[in-house]
Amino acid sequence: MFARTALAFLILASCTLPISAMAADASVPLPLVGDPFVRPDGYTIVWNDEFDSGELPDIGRWHNETSRNRRGWYNGELQYYAHQRRENARIENQRLVIEARQEDLSAKGWDDWSGQKFSSARLTTRGRASWRHGFFEIRARLPCVVGAWPAIWLLPEHQDMQWQGGEIDIAEAVGYEPGTVHHAVQTAKRNFLDGNHDRGESHLNYCGGFHDYQLLWTEDRIVVGVDGKVGFAARPRGFDRKMILILNVAVGGAWAGAQSLDAEAFPARMEVVSVRVWQKAEPR
Template sequence: MATGRIIQIGLLSGILALTGCIPAGRPAVPGPPPSSLALPAGYRLVWSDEFDQGAAPDVRNWSYDSHRNRQGWYNGEEQYYARHRARNVRIEDGRLLVEAHAERLDRSDYPDWGGQAYSSGRLITRGHQSWTQGYFEVRARMPCVRGAWPALWLLPVQETGRWQGGEIDIAEHVGAEPGIIHHSIQTAARNFRTGDHPTAQSMVSDACTQFHRYQLHWTRDWIRIGVDDRAAMVVSPMDLGIAFDRPMYLILNLAIGGQWGGIKGVDAAAMPARLEIDYVRIYQEDRL
């Protein structure tokens, strides 16, 4: 979610290994990963949330992240992230709804309100669950309101500096460009600011009307990201300069506006914008 602008799809990291052109002194990368991104054999479910209980997210699984509300959020984003507010985050009909509204709040009711013109929600598993490697699947339906910027992504639990432990963006969607799902990896050396980070796109024409499975397969040797069992990005951590071996936590959020999400403005009249999550499922190899 650190991305602040659209970057053209570049050559996938790991191509050196696939062509045999591995720089001297570096260990050989295992053979190419499977072309399918379907759940691999030998993996078992280690954590999930089906959102089929209660009216609000399970506090044993999720926390609300609102730490930048008063100062304003990164990337010039324009939302206030509410905590325990059903208007913005709730469970209905077996789905998690993260909903953004055009509204100005009252600081007497919301002391950390920073003057934002929009409210929304941001959920994290930090403090509850984290994972090192695994197969991640989030079944979701995206909003297509201009200015909406939903994201499904991972950050390290312990971070010593910006992107020192990396960032994995499973899926981002800019409402002004319906159906283009962005996948990316950020590191301290390669990120949206340097403009050379690994990034790819999946074309999902009905992303805003149908549910799709947004997937990540993260192993020691490969990071593969895509949609509905089709990999759009294949990256070798070896080529990124960091091991991607730190525990990471999951983030589900719906930003509004910002340097990328608001590149064509925000259509406040089309609000509310809604990110719908059917389930989150995380699998790991039996040996882990």
């Protein structure tokens, strides 16, 4: 969830097998962009949310992250992340809606408000669930409002919100690129700060409908794709900590573009139909 340029990651290895046929073996080549991408055999579901009850996100599954509201969020972002506020995160028509809004927050009396003119929500599984390896699938429709920065991503479980290298970006988008979804892996030695992180992209009209955003994370590889096709693959080393899932819609910032932001086009909504996590079953 950091600034990056829209450069395609070049996968050097070739492969003709679908992802489901690959073992967790570094000798097996990484797949190519566009290769078939399905959940491997032998995986069972371990966590999910279908958003089929209630009016607000289930606090047993989701934590509202608000820790940087007073100091301001990273990357020069412009939003205030609200806590359990229906206007910004709600269950509607059996979908999770995360909505970034332009509004006057000065009369709300919130102690951590520091002048932001946009509100939004950032939901995480911190304190609820974390995973080391697995297959993740999030069915969602991302907003394409210029200035909106929706993201579906993972961070290490224990880092007190201070980015220490170690991030999987399943899907990120910026409104001025309505035909591109970005994927990335960042580590302490390969990250956005030195412009040397592993990244790729999928080309689709992401705001035109719902899509399945997918991640396979094993001992030897990270593969990300959309709708059953590979968009990116890498072999990051030392990437073995438990991680939490994050869903958010940021506003402006170094990448999404505070200067070109179309404030009149807001609200910007991310709609999520389901979040599902599978892990490889342990042998009996």
